Amino acid sequence: MVANALLRPxxxxxxxxxNRIGMSALxxxxxHSTYPTELMKEYYVQRADAGLIVSEGLLITRQGTEWPRAPGIWDEDHVEGWKSIVTAVHHAGGKMYAQLWHLGRLxxxxxxxxxxxxxxxxxxxAIAARGGKFRHLPGTPGYVKPTSIDDPWVLVAQFKQAAVNAKQAGFDGVELHGGTGYLITQFLDNTSNKRTDQWGGSVENRSRFGLEVLKALVEVFGRDVAVKLSPTGGYNDVGMPLQETLETFTYFISEADKLCLSYIVLLRHSPRYDPVYEDGVHRATKHxxxxxxxxxIKHAKVYINGDVTPGEGQKLVSEGKVDGIFIGLGYIxxxxxxKRIEHGMPLDNTADIEHFQTEEDDDDSSKGYTDYSTRF
Structure with a gap:
């Protein structure tokens, strides 16, 4: 019997x-110009003993992200690049999901x-988010007022094609990025979605887009589909009053669970995802x-994310409150x-994490990426 519940299959x-320790999308x-590189392969293979690796967010179509050199998965060259990485992770004994990502108004x-x-x-x-910092653009341009999506079914089709591409690349499944203020959340949240058609207004209508995307992904991957959610909001200027939040996410999660997904990961409140804007009030709805x-969640596995320590994760799994945990920054x-968790050793490279993503980083930089010291 494995003493640490996190290490059980x-x-x-x-x-x-x-094991039940997931590496969350980072x-x-x-x-290189949205295409995976050999350095990225080294990075993922280094961490292949995670129970599950979730790739960094993969753009399903060309978008102007806040981060330069964010990867995509919309064409054949992306597929071939990711196939090389996934194959290497598999050879190292790991499993890997692709996180599918659309920034929407961001x-x-x-x-x-x-x-x-x-x-x-x-x-x-057509509602702009507050904030915004685009590291590769001069100054701090902030977010812009978006054009309202004319036909959301076009976006659903783009998500489905991205899933087809991920399957061709050999990923074991896909995780829909449904949190932290990106497109799925923008439809769910009544502060960013003021539509009066079938995609807005009621809880059911605001939930429709994310649920239709999940259904499209299930058509490609079957049960090997997951979704990440951040109900407390805050980050990227989303968040509703508590009662509306509870009603929205209760409905969405209940309906998503009927699709027999592999897991649903809940990102809990974290100060780093709770900005204060010009009104001086924290944006998130803490609960x-x-x-x-x-x-x-009756059919999918339950995972938790957001500053979860190994000790806390072990306790939550042992008590049956979650099936597993995702760790983000700690994995960097x-x-x-x-192996550190297995041998009861601390995660003590904390001072090094400050340089994990700097203004000087480029697509050839191993600094803060593949150069961290290990004990095993």
Whole structure:
């Protein structure tokens, strides 16, 4: 019997994982013109003993992101690049999901990829988010007022094609990025979605876009589809009053769970995702996401994310409150994270994490990426 509950194997969709410690999606800005590189392969293989690796967010279409060198998965060259990485992770004994990502209103028209796309910045409604810092654009341009999406079914089709591409690349499944203020959240949230058609207004209508995307992904991957949600909001200027938040996410999670997904990961409140804007008020709606929504998940596995320590994760799994945990920032500085947990050793590379993503980073930089010290 394995003493540490995090190290027990688990069935996830149609695959078996060696442990319950997931590496969450982390934007690391090392792709070359949106295409995966050999350095990225080294990075992921270093961490292949995670129960499940979720890739950094993969753009499903050209978008002007805040981060230069964010990777995509919309053409054949992307597929071939990711196939090389996934194959290497598999050879190292790991499993890997692709996180599918669309920024919606958080793109910028002056960013290089958005210019190449020759399309406007889209959102559910023509409402700009507050904030915004585009590291590769001069000054601090902030977010722009988006063009309201005319036909959301076009975006659903783009998500489905991205899933087809991910399957061709050999990923074990896909995770829909449904949190932290990006496109799925923008439809869910009544502060960013003021539509009066079938995609806005009621809880059911605001939930429609994310649920239709999940259905499209299930058509491609079957049970090997997951979704990441951040019900407390805050980050990227989203968030509703508590009662509206509870009603919206209770409905969405209940309906998503009927699709028999592999897992639903709940990102809990974290100060780093809770900005204060000009009104001086924290944007997030703080509440216990596990207590509020965990019991609604009957078919999928339940994962928790957001400053979860290994000790806390072990306790939550042992008590049956979650099936597994995702660790983000801790995985940056600790490629040997699973072995450290197995041997009861601390995650003590904390000082090094400050340089994980700097203004000087480029697609050839191993600094703060593949150069962290290990104990095993």
């Amino acid at each position: 688990i069935s996830l969709g149609t695959i078996e994982l060696n 934007t690391r800005s090392r792709s 793109s910028h028209p002056d960013a290089p990829e958005q210019k190449l796309a020759s399309v406007p910045v889209y959102g559910p409604s 216990d996401v596990l207590e509020s929504y965990g019991h609604l 500085a600790h490629p040997d994270l699973v």
